[in-house]
């Protein structure tokens with residue numbers, strides 16, 4: 182990329198710049214962003230300031246309400262679905278993708294309509310869920326390299342300390358403890374990646390991707406193995422929507438049966454698109470999306486069996502995603518960074534479903550429109566369990582939104598790419614995305630422009646300044662900026 186290519190007039194910049202490249206580029210940044218300490222933000226240990234001093238002024242500590250947990254405390258099932266865009270589910274308004282099990286489950290509890298992740302990458306996002314911390318504070322940024330410190334509390338470790346039985350079942354190898362450090366607190370920790378063939382590559386997505394039928398079988402088996410004498414915390418991770426997109430049987434042609442081209446969802450195709458050697462036509466792109474949607478429908482055809490085992494009034498069930506997926510929506514991105522993940526902080530990658538059911542506190546068919554974020558589940562689930570919320574928590578309990586004691590209008594979500602090139606704030610109807618290497622920004626009104634195609638930075642100057650100051654404050658708080 183030329184030096185002029187990173188001037189203030191340009192926004193596009195590969196999100197996957199190496200750290201060294203980013204530091205080199207900073208010398209020509211034009212907006213005076215104070216990023217001198219960004220080296221602290223990558224792989225940093227723990228934010229120095231306690232969570233209670235968060236920029237949001239709304240973290241767990243200050244939003245603990247008077248909720249009294251049930252006795253005995255409820256069991257908790259946390260289901261994470263990899264690479265699941267919020268807008269692909271019927272319950273989030275998709276007109277034809279078949280997700281009847283997820284739709285029915287969501288209708289039995291509360292649906293969060295603007296739920297955002299902290300980093301659109303598997304390990305970092307899961308580390309945020311389990312630790313309640315932003316990736317810059319948890320230290321889990323780079324996929325399969327950074328690991329959560331065992332000195333930090335996790336949902337599993339806190340609940341195990343309260344007498345919960347704990348089990349984590351995951352369907353991709355990157356969530357093995359050696360690659361993420363998330364085993365802490367789990368008494369059972371099982372990798373459900375497809376079996377490794379003799380001489381095979383253990384990290385080969387094409388052969389080792391876990392499948393929802395097997396994931397569901399294992400989860401149901403684990404449920405039957407739990408003792409009835411104490412509550413359980415079960416984490417189940419599904420991997421099906423993650424590329425390669427090769428859904429089984431009829432799911433492969435469910436959404437584009439007439440396609441005659443060569444586009445398939447194999448890893449070779451994914452790689453070719455990412456390295457720029459394959460430029461999908463509109464028909465090809467429709468087929469690629471159809472295959473992704475087939476994976477989602479296959480997952481849905483299996484997950485209903487798990488939901489059937491999770492009924493009852495004394496069990497909390499939360500279903501969410503770790504990030505979304507890009508399908509060429511944003512031409513401003515680097516031409517090879519407009520597909521898959523992790524490439525951007527647009528809603529296509531940052532927004533995921535959150536469906537929560539716990540009959541004592543959730544009303545069937547209800548919805549929450551406030552901005553919520555992945556780290557909010559940590560204090561929420563611990564509060565429902567009657568467990569103490571560790572001081573490391575940087576999210577805000579969702580319970581005040583459910584009982585109406587809080588409107589949620591002041592809430593915001595903060596996200597960053599693994600290398601901090603892009604950071605963003607989302608608050609009410611607005612999202613500001615900052616390119617920290619070029620110093621450029623983009624501003625979108627999410628209600629009027631959910632596809633984020635119309636940059637309003639030039640006309641909504643007060644809104645941009647307000648959000649920009651808030652974003653800068655958060656970046657300082659988590660040591661991305663000084």
Ligand SMILES: [Zn+2]
Nearest residue numbers: 263264303503
């Ligand atoms: Zn993922």
